[in-house]
Amino acid sequence: MTVKGFIFDLDGVIVDTASHHFAAWQILAEDLGVPFDEKDNELLKGVSRVDSLEFILNKGGLVLDSQTKLRLMEKKNAHYLSLSASIGVNDALPGIVEFIRELKSRGMQIALGSSSKNAHQILGQLELTDAFDAIVDGNRITLSKPDPEVFMLGARLMGLTPSECLVFEDAKAGVEAAINGGFQVVGVGNEIELSDADAIIDDFEKMNWERMQNLLSNS
Numbered sequence: 001m002t003v004k005g006f007i008f009d010l011d012g013v014i015v016d017t018a019s020h021h022f023a024a025w026q027i028l029a030e031d032l033g034v035p036f037d038e039k040d041n042e043l044l045k046g047v048s049r050v051d052s053l054e055f056i057l058n059k060g061g062l063v064l065d066s067q068t069k070l071r072l073m074e075k076k077n078a079h080y081l082s083l084s085a086s087i088g089v090n091d092a093l094p095g096i097v098e099f100i101r102e103l104k105s106r107g108m109q110i111a112l113g114s115s116s117k118n119a120h121q122i123l124g125q126l127e128l129t130d131a132f133d134a135i136v137d138g139n140r141i142t143l144s145k146p147d148p149e150v151f152m153l154g155a156r157l158m159g160l161t162p163s164e165c166l167v168f169e170d171a172k173a174g175v176e177a178a179i180n181g182g183f184q185v186v187g188v189g190n191e192i193e194l195s196d197a198d199a200i201i202d203d204f205e206k207m208n209w210e211r212m213q214n215l216l217s218n219s
């Protein structure tokens with residue numbers, strides 16, 4: 001296999017923050033009188049904060065000025081940060097830290113490819129910042145997944161081409177972003193949602209170098 005670099009999404013791949021994002025959006029949607037359920041939230045996984053707000057406003061048929069939108073996003077983020085404040089070093093999803101360590105020990109490069117502007121904060125809480133050769137978060141990109149910008153920049157910062165990288169993603173928008181950029185992608189989670197991925201795993205609990213190679217050679 002010619003893969004030399006691995007790009008990991010953060011939310012839902014390294015740590016389970018999806019429920020916090022969902023809860024924070026739900027509070028906001030309720031304030032606005034817009035119905036918002038888990039199905040809606042599924043569509044927002046991997047999607048930037050501003051595009052997520054636009055989705056909720058569209059759903060409610062609401063048109064707001066940019067000042068109000070900024071205020072609402074700040075409010076949502078304050079909720080999200082207070083809900084995720086308890087995330088600590090033991091909250092990385094099972095197997096992920098060991099897998100990243102194994103990749104590093106084999107000389108692989110590791111990048112983060114996240115839409116979240118809170119990625120540095122969350123990685124810091126997990127004490128994982130130093131595990132990455134490159135960190136691309138929502139502050140470094142202008143286009144949200146499914147645009148491939150986040151992964152293209154991750155690959156570039158590692159000095160690699162998309163075909164030399166493998167992306168791990170839990171979101172439909174993230175899988176599409178990887179495909180749009182010419183990356184191989186492993187979906188983490190729901191087989192139906194992520195059916196476009198080259199391979200799908202439930203989680204990282206039994207993941208290792210050998211398994212990964214088998215997955216890709218069977219894809």
Ligand code: BG6
Nearest residue numbers: 011021045046049115116117118
């Ligand atoms: C993605 C999450 O990683 O980041 C989305 O899957 C979230 O749910 C997006 O909306 C943006 O996050 P943040 O932290 O910048 O609001």
Ligand code: MG
Nearest residue numbers: 009011012170
């Ligand atoms: Mg994700």
